[in-house]
Amino acid sequence: MKRLICLLVLIGGLHAKYEKIRSASAFYKYLEPSVKDQLTLAAVLFYDKNEGKVPKDLGKEQRKLAQEHHREIAKNIKAQKRAFEHTARAFKEVDLLSVDVGDRNNIQLRDAYQISYYPTLRLFKKGEPLVVDGKNVELKGDFSQGMIFEEPAISQFIRTYFGKDIDALIKAQAQAQWELEKRRASAPKYYNYGPYWGWGWGWGYPYYGYGWGYGGWRGCC
Structure with missing residues (x-):
């Protein structure tokens, strides 16, 4: 039974x-290894939505140039x-996670992973940066960007x-699927007998859905 549960978890774990x-x-919760996902492969995009934000103390011409620069950054x-x-x-x-380090709730991540250039794409495995x-x-x-017939850089x-x-994950999933189908094909078949009149808890009482099938006692539903 334990092996069967592991197979079901593996098959349903890749998404x-x-x-x-x-x-x-x-x-950190997303990166934490689990029963479903032991490797927790993750690609993380770090960016700063506030990058190029226009300061309030700029003159009119400088502000205009700064606004154009900020719009270009936002577009990128x-x-x-x-x-x-x-x-x-x-x-x-692979889990793909995007992190706006300009958000005060994510500043800790910027400092923890020493992100200073945006955008930066980092890979993580088993909860740790890939080194x-x-x-x-x-x-x-x-x-x-990339050429039309070229695989994207990411x-x-x-x-x-x-x-x-x-x-390796794809191979493991295929093997798990094969083993599960094999188990299903070789599993014993059960048959219920009921309802019966005149047999059950006592003579003259109806029997609903309880009886012996191949493999032991079978209950209702």
């Missing part, structure tokens, strides 16, 4: 997930998030570092 993180506690952020969210559809095994050769694996800059990035893990 595409895109979430906008609204607090540090929510972020929107494009990055759209590309990031679209990528979630291609990876059922290769002593350096955090990350992608910086404008990765929302997808390439995720596939490069998580490819083997993704393949």
